[in-house]
Amino acid sequence: MTTVLIVDDQVLIRAGLAALVRAAPGLEVAGEAATGEEAVELAARCRPDVVLMDIRLPGMSGIAALERILAEAREPKPKVVMLTVFDLDQYVYAALRAGASGFLLKDTPPERLLTAVELIAGGELLFAPSVTRRLIETFARQPGPDREQPARLEALTSRETDVLRLVGQGLTNEEVADRLVVSIATVKTHLNRVMSKLGLASRAQAVVTAYESGLVTPGRNAAPGGS
Template structure:
């Protein structure tokens, strides 16, 4: 399977570096580049890639707004956006996760890390180490969400789905959820998928954000 990638970064040298790296990889291909958020959205709508590497800060509209527009387009449901940042804890990453980003990568990552990350996201799996995702979410929930918001959204979930969602927020894999709740990993995956559908979450990263925002999980728990 060849993974189709769009590169969105306002620095041509950054795009050139990523393209040179991906061009050397048989199963990864760059189908478009963009130097700003508006062109990034246009490129995604035109090429329908599997993965977008999206810089957070770009002229026109930034990477967060571009991600929001991509996530809001039902025709692009299968597109996964990965934010590129210079800092591990970036003030904008939490907003990007809220609007549908599958995760984030540091620009100074090793080449093999980049290749693995792209393949992982394209396969629909969780990109980030759960602990890293959780630390980012906790930090910005602590700063921006003093009280639970939209807790009534959880009314649509079964008790088991709430349990599973809480464990996802704690960084558990499907296999670990299965062990914790005495079920198979496949059953755990099914509960995760149902919770995502009911809450309109694109992926596990958004599910983690929602778990904190709705008060299902509190900062500092587990």
């Protein structure tokens, strides 16, 4: 059973999400919060598998709450999906850097949102198509392949670098395994080592590192936009 913590300051939206989750087989509502502070407290107490969190909350923002939740959580840390009516670049990038595992708009169809919860609980990333396009466009405007790779990437083996590059392109563990002709378990092992060596807290931060280091260059070796 996948447990879900729902965080939104609007009662009707929070109630609607809770009803949607309760009606889905294999999902269970771990709790509901109206503020970032409540979200941090409930996440520590209930230890949900997934957190659905509004990015714009009164007081502590959703991104600040996300950072606190991941920093204070014991392993396995929850996967956090940011929900918003906006798809602005700064929100997407800030959520990625903070460790979000997904970024969906509030007009996402119910069945797609439930699919997102299932995929993210399994360790994948999921972003609304418009968000993916904006993210790639943002990185494309930044200096690209002539950037020097951070010295810390030198700590990676060639296979770990391959895994980071493919994850940065948006491939799932299964797709990475197919591309490298290895098992999914091997991919997970390499990715865990990458995250440990680079001090990353989530797969999303691995994607950011792949872009920022120049390992993945938008428009040249990134996977097609989408989610």
